[in-house]
Amino acid sequence: MNEAVVVNWLRAYVTAWESNDPEAIGALFADDATYSYHPFDKPVVGRQAIVESWLENPDAPGTFEADYRPIAIDGDVAVANGKSRYFSDSSRSKLTKEWDNIFVIEFDKDGRCRSFGEWYVAPRGQADG
Secondary structure: OHHHHHHHHHHHHHHHHHHOOHHHHHHHHEEEEEEEEOOOOEEEEHHHHHHHHHHHHHOOOEEEEEEEEEEEEEEEEEEEEEEEEEEOOOOOOEEEEEEEEEEEEOOOOOOOOEEEEEEEEEOOOOOOO
């Protein structure tokens, strides 16, 4: 795994999130991938289950922005850090929530995610969730 592959995967992740396109979401993940939204929750297992999970409560297009960058890569595992920001509407005039994110992503030989875990932290004073 190299930095360019991870950067491209992270861009595709944001694009899939923005579009809510099931094919774009599914293309990110291996058939038997796992996705952990929280470190203590049971992970979602399998590409189709991950797609369905993403689409259960989709964010409205244009109401968020996200930027993630790899900070460490070791073999087929990458760690990324970035920000997710949510706004009251698509004009993005009022910031409502902000998160600092850490992702741990394990890739298969084809550059698809086999395992995804995320941790996110709100700024002091912002309620979680």
